[in-house]
Amino acid sequence: MRQFALSFVLIFAAGWAAAFEIENRAQFGASGSGQVLRIISTADIGFFEPMIISFLAENPDTEIDYVVASSTEMMRAIHDEGHAFDLAISSAMDLQTKLANDGKAQRYTSAATQSLPDWAIWNDMLFAFTQEPAAIVVSKHAFGDLPLPRDRHELINLLRQHPDRFRGRVGTYDVRQSGLGYLFATQDTRASETYWRLTEVFGALEAKLYCCSSDMIEAVKTGELLIAYNVLGSYAMNREDRSDFAIILPSDFTTVMLRTAMIPYNAPSPVLSGAFVDHLLRRSHGPEAQPLSHPDLDLSRVEAALNRIRIGPGLLVFLDQLKKRAFLSEWESAILQN
Amino acid sequence: MSKPTAHGSIRRRLLLSLLASAAVLALVVYFVVQSVARQVAQESQDNVLAASALSILDSARFFDGEISVDLPYSALSMLDSISDERVFYAIRLENEFLTGYVELPEANGLSGSVPAFRSAVFLGEEVRVASVRRRVSTDIGQSFLQVSVAQTLSGQKQELASISRRSMAIGAGFFLVSVLLAALIAQSTIRPLDRLTASVSRRGPKDLRPVAAPVPSEMVPLVASLNSFMRRLQLSLMRSEDFIAEAAHRVRTPLAIVRTKAEIVQRNADNPETHAALREMIHAIDDSSRTAGQLLDHAMVTFRLDHLSQDKISLRRLTRDAVDHLHPISELKDIEMEAVGTDDLIIQGDQILMQNALHNLLDNALKYTPSGARIVVTLLRHDDGAEIRITDTGPGFPDGEMDHLTDRFARGANAENVVGSGLGLTIVKEVVEAHGGQMHITNNAGGGACVSLHFPSS
Numbered sequence: 001m002r003q004f005a006l007s008f009v010l011i012f013a014a015g016w017a018a019a020f021e022i023e024n025r026a027q028f029g030a031s032g033s034g035q036v037l038r039i040i041s042t043a044d045i046g047f048f049e050p051m052i053i054s055f056l057a058e059n060p061d062t063e064i065d066y067v068v069a070s071s072t073e074m075m076r077a078i079h080d081e082g083h084a085f086d087l088a089i090s091s092a093m094d095l096q097t098k099l100a101n102d103g104k105a106q107r108y109t110s111a112a113t114q115s116l117p118d119w120a121i122w123n124d125m126l127f128a129f130t131q132e133p134a135a136i137v138v139s140k141h142a143f144g145d146l147p148l149p150r151d152r153h154e155l156i157n158l159l160r161q162h163p164d165r166f167r168g169r170v171g172t173y174d175v176r177q178s179g180l181g182y183l184f185a186t187q188d189t190r191a192s193e194t195y196w197r198l199t200e201v202f203g204a205l206e207a208k209l210y211c212c213s214s215d216m217i218e219a220v221k222t223g224e225l226l227i228a229y230n231v232l233g234s235y236a237m238n239r240e241d242r243s244d245f246a247i248i249l250p251s252d253f254t255t256v257m258l259r260t261a262m263i264p265y266n267a268p269s270p271v272l273s274g275a276f277v278d279h280l281l282r283r284s285h286g287p288e289a290q291p292l293s294h295p296d297l298d299l300s301r302v303e304a305a306l307n308r309i310r311i312g313p314g315l316l317v318f319l320d321q322l323k324k325r326a327f328l329s330e331w332e333s334a335i336l337q338n
Numbered sequence: 339m340s341k342p343t344a345h346g347s348i349r350r351r352l353l354l355s356l357l358a359s360a361a362v363l364a365l366v367v368y369f370v371v372q373s374v375a376r377q378v379a380q381e382s383q384d385n386v387l388a389a390s391a392l393s394i395l396d397s398a399r400f401f402d403g404e405i406s407v408d409l410p411y412s413a414l415s416m417l418d419s420i421s422d423e424r425v426f427y428a429i430r431l432e433n434e435f436l437t438g439y440v441e442l443p444e445a446n447g448l449s450g451s452v453p454a455f456r457s458a459v460f461l462g463e464e465v466r467v468a469s470v471r472r473r474v475s476t477d478i479g480q481s482f483l484q485v486s487v488a489q490t491l492s493g494q495k496q497e498l499a500s501i502s503r504r505s506m507a508i509g510a511g512f513f514l515v516s517v518l519l520a521a522l523i524a525q526s527t528i529r530p531l532d533r534l535t536a537s538v539s540r541r542g543p544k545d546l547r548p549v550a551a552p553v554p555s556e557m558v559p560l561v562a563s564l565n566s567f568m569r570r571l572q573l574s575l576m577r578s579e580d581f582i583a584e585a586a587h588r589v590r591t592p593l594a595i596v597r598t599k600a601e602i603v604q605r606n607a608d609n610p611e612t613h614a615a616l617r618e619m620i621h622a623i624d625d626s627s628r629t630a631g632q633l634l635d636h637a638m639v640t641f642r643l644d645h646l647s648q649d650k651i652s653l654r655r656l657t658r659d660a661v662d663h664l665h666p667i668s669e670l671k672d673i674e675m676e677a678v679g680t681d682d683l684i685i686q687g688d689q690i691l692m693q694n695a696l697h698n699l700l701d702n703a704l705k706y707t708p709s710g711a712r713i714v715v716t717l718l719r720h721d722d723g724a725e726i727r728i729t730d731t732g733p734g735f736p737d738g739e740m741d742h743l744t745d746r747f748a749r750g751a752n753a754e755n756v757v758g759s760g761l762g763l764t765i766v767k768e769v770v771e772a773h774g775g776q777m778h779i780t781n782n783a784g785g786g787a788c789v790s791l792h793f794p795s796s
């Protein structure tokens with residue numbers, strides 16, 4: 001199979017009159033075959049590529065145009081600017097929910113969607129195909145003889161016992177910048193009060209704030225950070241050097257983000273979208289699944305503590321501007337103490 | 339008799355009207371159940387929406403003259419807990435939009451703190467909206483904080499579909515039960531008619547007693563006129579029997595006188611021609627008086643048949659007596675006549691009628707057999723009853739006529755010069771049948787007539 005991976009980093013794509021920012025773009029499959037599937041996604045090309053390749057193996061005369069954008073840009077493209085894509089794939093469950101709730105998604109049913117577990121489907125509009133836990137990532141090498149925390153209490157105690165060692169070397173999402181960080185943080189507060197205590201400890205230790213998981217993992221790798229909190233475990237696991245890290249799924253509760261796919265209301269070729277969704281779901285669920293995230297990241301180990309974020313209008317609550325403003329100001333006052 | 343023409347059927351008409359009303363009722367049940375269930379479903383959805391809106395309203399706080407609404411997570415998630423629903427909300431302070439979906443329509447008619455509801459189409463789908471409000475005091479004075487919450491109807495539609503299926507099932511079940519009941523009702527309504535029909539058609543041909551069994555009031559006029567019709571029929575029958583008896587009697591008496599006179603004249607007549615004429619005359623008179631006697635007998639039999647007495651009859655006695663009674667005549671004709679069978683048999687019945695029947699049969703045997711013949715009356719016991727068999731050694735019944743010899747006034751070809759009326763066998767048959775028995779006439783293999791009377795054991 002011929003495959004063109006064209007990278008345009010931070011370009012304004014020609015043909016899209018209004019300007020939403022794309023981060024990357026790639027084309028796969030037989031070009032000029034007529035059948036084009038346009039995907040807009042928050043997932044890196046590398047992460048999602050296996051799915052595309054396996055789909056093209058079954059549907060050789062199809063072309064896939066894969067556009068990577070941040071979740072907020074994706075929201076802008078579909079919700080505000082009405083660009084036509086056949087499939088929207090995002091890790092920002094709240095924004096996906098809002099898109100679907102606001103009527104920007106088509107309903108789709110098939111044998112594959114009907115056999116999904118309840119948590120993986122919403123209103124026949126959103127279909128979850130990954131379960132990605134928010135993990136605590138620790139540099140094995142730099143941690144030395146310190147005991148690895150198993151849950152948030154142990155983490156708090158550890159940080160309190162060794163303030164000098166951890167000062168400035170703890171990292172987490174800047175929830176003002178990162179949609180995913182905000183999602184994880186709000187879900188943490190729903191699960192337990194511990195989150196606020198932890199955030200205060202982070203604030204006291206002058207925690208560093210990041211835009212994205214990959215940056216945090218990289219910082220742990222370079223030794224800049226000892227601990228990164230609420231990092232996408234799948235990203236750490238999918239790295240070649242995964243053995244350098246301890247990827248901890250907190251045993252008190254592990255927040256799990258579900259990556260979801262949605263067929264936008266204005267999809268130019270919805271039949272093809274449906275075929276791709278079926279393929280995506282078949283490969284992601286059931287005993288014979290070959291999920292995108294690394295198999296070593298075994299969620300069944302912490303099944304009891306799993307806190308899958310529920311897709312549904314509850315997620316709209318934290319998108320509410322008043323609610324968000326209140327949350328962010330509380331968060332800021334906890335983490336920015338100087 | 340011509341078969342009455344049937345026009346419609348009471349049972350069918352009853353069944354049809356019951357079924358029609360059952361169908362109407364089933365439809366009504368279906369619609370009532372459905373509309374009640376619809377209302378309940380709507381109300382329960384409204385309640386959930388109102389609870390959600392109120393919980394949002396409760397979360398509003400005023401602080402430093404500024405409003406903060408801490409949208410509760412459950413306020414929206416509860417609307418989605420049973421079925422996946424799209425959910426919308428809007429919060430306004432008086433007419434100033436605070437947060438949510440700016441275009442979400444509000445339910446009108448809010449008064450006080452009672453929630454108001456409306457249905458609308460929002461963002462391409464049907465929704466139900468609940469609105470609530472609360473009076474708050476801000477720095478510019480009193481104003482209303484209003485919260486509207488809306489929800490799509492997919493869960494409700496599912497529920498309604500299942501309700502509709504269920505009410506359909508209820509309606510159908512109701513109808514089925516009604517069909518069963520209707521069949522039973524029609525059956526039981528028609529039963530008195532069936533009973534009457536059965537009781538009338540079970541009767542013997544001469545049974546004209548009034549129907550005495552109780553009947554439903556609607557059938558009383560019918561039965562009353564039936565009874566009066568039968569009474570009239572019986573009366574007119576009786577009258578005609580009386581008339582015949584009277585007529586026969588009136589004819590017989592003068593005939594006897596005429597015969598006596600003729601005999602006297604004949605005895606004194608010297609002229610052989612006159613003698614012969616008088617003999618023929620006497621013969622004719624005998625014939626007529628015999629016919630009159632038979633008519634009288636027949637009338638008597640017919641009359642007694644209606645009021646059959648229930649004597650204990652010893653058949654042995656009966657046959658012996660009959661043979662003895664006719665012995666003088668048999669001797670005169672030089673005919674040997676005897677009754678055989680030692681075993682006595684008892685039946686219930688009318689002694690006089692049985693005697694009459696037996697006399698008729700023996701009389702026939704004496705009439706239609708030549709001198710030197712032999713007549714035997716045999717009494718036989720069978721498993722299922724008794725048999726009296728009268729055989730003679732005469733010429734037997736004429737061939738090909740045996741089928742109708744028992745008809746009234748029917749006489750055989752061999753009866754040409756024999757006095758008779760053709761009523762003898764008729765009387766016998768009627769008597770035997772009135773006793774529940776049967777008469778068979780045949781000819782013996784070796785010649786001679788054979789009449790057998792069967793009586794069932796009572």
Ligand SMILES: Nc1ncnc2c1ncn2[C@@H]1O[C@H](COP(=O)(O)OP(=O)(O)O)[C@@H](O)[C@H]1O
Nearest residue numbers: 702703706734749750753758759760762763787
């Ligand atoms: N014992 C008999 N032998 C031959 N024929 C008989 C005998 N009994 C009756 N019949 C025939 O049956 C006919 C009907 O008999 P019945 O009714 O007694 O009338 P009737 O004797 O007045 O003629 C007779 O006319 C005769 O032809």
Ligand SMILES: [Mg+2]
Nearest residue numbers: 702758762763
């Ligand atoms: Mg006779």
